[in-house]
Amino acid sequence: MRGRDMQAAAEGGRGAEGGVSALEAPERRLVARYQSGLPLAPAPFSEMGRAVGLSEAQVLEALVRLRERGVLSRVGAVVRPHTVGASTLAAMAVPEAELERVAAQVSARPEVNHNYEREGELNLWFVVTAADEAHLARVLAEIEQACGHEVIALPMEREYHIDLGFDLEWTR
Amino acid sequence: MDALTALDPRDRALLGAIQDGLPLVARPYRAVGERLGMDESEVILRLARLLRSGVIRRLGLVVRHHELGYRANAMVVWDVPDEEVDAAGARLAAEPAVHLCYRRRRHPRWPYNLYCMVHGRDREAVLAEIEAVTRRAGLAGRPRRVLFSRRRFKQRGARYVFEEPGHASA
Numbered sequence: 001m002r003g004r005d006m007q008a009a010a011e012g013g014r015g016a017e018g019g020v021s022a023l024e025a026p027e028r029r030l031v032a033r034y035q036s037g038l039p040l041a042p043a044p045f046s047e048m049g050r051a052v053g054l055s056e057a058q059v060l061e062a063l064v065r066l067r068e069r070g071v072l073s074r075v076g077a078v079v080r081p082h083t084v085g086a087s088t089l090a091a092m093a094v095p096e097a098e099l100e101r102v103a104a105q106v107s108a109r110p111e112v113n114h115n116y117e118r119e120g121e122l123n124l125w126f127v128v129t130a131a132d133e134a135h136l137a138r139v140l141a142e143i144e145q146a147c148g149h150e151v152i153a154l155p156m157e158r159e160y161h162i163d164l165g166f167d168l169e170w171t172r
Numbered sequence: 173m174d175a176l177t178a179l180d181p182r183d184r185a186l187l188g189a190i191q192d193g194l195p196l197v198a199r200p201y202r203a204v205g206e207r208l209g210m211d212e213s214e215v216i217l218r219l220a221r222l223l224r225s226g227v228i229r230r231l232g233l234v235v236r237h238h239e240l241g242y243r244a245n246a247m248v249v250w251d252v253p254d255e256e257v258d259a260a261g262a263r264l265a266a267e268p269a270v271h272l273c274y275r276r277r278r279h280p281r282w283p284y285n286l287y288c289m290v291h292g293r294d295r296e297a298v299l300a301e302i303e304a305v306t307r308r309a310g311l312a313g314r315p316r317r318v319l320f321s322r323r324r325f326k327q328r329g330a331r332y333v334f335e336e337p338g339h340a341s342a
Contacts (some may be wrong), residue, residue, distance in 0.1 A: 127330070157314075
């Protein structure tokens, strides 16, 4: 475990190999237990530590380590879509030779929070979140103009499955 | 939309202050409150209320699936008749392998209206899972596309609060 951990750390701190199986046991317990239900008490990390057998300082160290390795995006809130601001999934068909440049232009917008290359003719997929519908429409139009490709907006109409975080079961 | 009307300016400011995450310090709610001119107890009460009303879906460790070990990540889309899509979505959502499931508006260039994400360790396992959930959800006869992710250019939490031009204070 430790060897794989060190290997992951050596690979740019991104945990490029191993995934959850390379996590130290305390980090793993924290991820398994606290993707939701962060204690709403003045010292939440102390409470979390009590639940998983760590000191407050050890919890904070583990979280900093997870963040440095890129496993942890943040300790914070996942907000229900369309309750604050406006958002949409969007897609573009970008010739391969232009993809790096266009992707960088799209990613540079602070309103874009996910941006992936996917297989298929529509090969660049991104999520735009803005303060309101007018702001959203403006951002989509500006991306379309700056990149020179049609932006296909695919707004969500209904959600069937809520985001509860990731299951760690399969790593056993 | 009831949640939206319940969102007062202090709630909005609070969500904006934590959109990059809580500070990793012993008293994170107090630290956030200090930036906003709120007591620690007000921060906690407002977060509790936002959770209860459903504006905040979850509060906790937000992890990246790739770094967690999910290396094969597919978005799967189907074109389902409008009158059947909600039932199919509900069946898909009940599948353990399905991580997110949405109905989205169709587009002239993209007729698909039902979306889900399936994550796994390798491509073959994910493809097998997609076949299985497609069959169980009654979607075997529907047009389908499977879009595995290739490069990730950006992944981070959404921004809900933006500085307006000319108001670059705070």
